[in-house]
Amino acid sequence: MTNGMGNKSVVLQDVRKSYGNLQVVHGIDLTIAEGEFVVFVGPSGCGKSTLLRMIAGLEDVTDGEVEIKGRIVTDLDPSERGIAMVFQSYALYPHMSVRDNLAFGLKMARTNAAEIETRVKAASAILKIDHLLDRRPGQLSGGQRQRVAIGRAIVRKPDVFLFDEPLSNLDAELRVSMRIEIARLHRELGNTMIYVTHDQTEAMTLADKIVVLRDGRVEQAGTPREIYENPSNTFVAGFIGSPRMNLLNARWGEGGLVEVAGTRIESGLPPVNRPVGAAVTLGLRPEHLKVASGLSGSLTARVDFSEYLGGTQYLYCQLADGQSLTVEHRSPISIAAGEQVNLLFESSDCRLFDEGGNRLR
Numbered sequence: 001m002t003n004g005m006g007n008k009s010v011v012l013q014d015v016r017k018s019y020g021n022l023q024v025v026h027g028i029d030l031t032i033a034e035g036e037f038v039v040f041v042g043p044s045g046c047g048k049s050t051l052l053r054m055i056a057g058l059e060d061v062t063d064g065e066v067e068i069k070g071r072i073v074t075d076l077d078p079s080e081r082g083i084a085m086v087f088q089s090y091a092l093y094p095h096m097s098v099r100d101n102l103a104f105g106l107k108m109a110r111t112n113a114a115e116i117e118t119r120v121k122a123a124s125a126i127l128k129i130d131h132l133l134d135r136r137p138g139q140l141s142g143g144q145r146q147r148v149a150i151g152r153a154i155v156r157k158p159d160v161f162l163f164d165e166p167l168s169n170l171d172a173e174l175r176v177s178m179r180i181e182i183a184r185l186h187r188e189l190g191n192t193m194i195y196v197t198h199d200q201t202e203a204m205t206l207a208d209k210i211v212v213l214r215d216g217r218v219e220q221a222g223t224p225r226e227i228y229e230n231p232s233n234t235f236v237a238g239f240i241g242s243p244r245m246n247l248l249n250a251r252w253g254e255g256g257l258v259e260v261a262g263t264r265i266e267s268g269l270p271p272v273n274r275p276v277g278a279a280v281t282l283g284l285r286p287e288h289l290k291v292a293s294g295l296s297g298s299l300t301a302r303v304d305f306s307e308y309l310g311g312t313q314y315l316y317c318q319l320a321d322g323q324s325l326t327v328e329h330r331s332p333i334s335i336a337a338g339e340q341v342n343l344l345f346e347s348s349d350c351r352l353f354d355e356g357g358n359r360l361r
Ligand SMILES: Nc1ncnc2c1ncn2[C@@H]1O[C@H](COP(=O)(O)OP(=O)(O)OP(=O)(O)O)[C@@H](O)[C@H]1O
Pocket: 019, 024, 042, 043, 044, 045, 046, 047, 048, 049, 050, 051, 198
């Protein structure tokens, strides 16, 4: 359910953040629609938590405006913004029962007792923690604690939920199930949700829109499919996708051909406006490379390492000029290290980037 999708929920206008002379967020513009699930993703230190905390009001905005539901909230306290935040560390009160943890914020806001009871009941039913209400946080598992932390956000009926790496403290299996829980919660509640993670699987699976950040700037914003299939630069191409996209040094040749490792290949691109001989980067995802049975492949590589994962095998290869290349090989016939392989791919799966790393179309 995406209530009123289309209306603006959160708008950032040229938002900047500096610590002293050091600017860490450089003029971010972003519009988030009502009901949208937006994920901020990027490497450590790219500014995703700082951006989220500026939306929450936990961090001052050095320059620019934050708007939530049509109101400029840049100088308002967190409690006045209509947001609720869920932290990685859960931030529960250890000496209080789960029930009191859930009710605490509402009590502070002088909500009447009957209303508190109704909301606590509803939230604990949604999160399936009804049976834990009399326990203390110390008597809960990590996953249960994170449910309580999410419940505490739900009872406040915020316009916008903010999540700061909420699953990072959980083990791999629990992360997967909590990720699905959060997706379900979004479907049931229909609220705008903004979620920070460095885990690209979380970003791909949860987001309506992914915002890829680097060094305090937006590298690309788009649906998971747009980001994956049409990365606008080599940074995004290499960041989203596992194993990562192969990014090969190549040269632009005559008539739409690209020369890589001494081989001329069809790039599938119209003869873009590049001088012949210009350096380009050829992007090819590991799953788009197929091992050819005969000698018909367009690239030849030697397998240095192979990893068997059951349904698939990763082949870590080397091209004639020493560049490395990963192939995702799905076949009952395994390939061993040391073998020579001929690789086939569709020219429509080639992505090409200029010297500056920007996508050529
Ligand atoms: N109080 C502070 N004083 C100075 N610099 C800071 C402060 N807080 C954060 N920074 C810097 O701002 C940048 C952005 O930090 P932020 O925590 O937002 O990154 P992040 O993308 O969330 O990283 P991570 O994934 O590691 O949490 C970093 O370079 C960080 O060193």
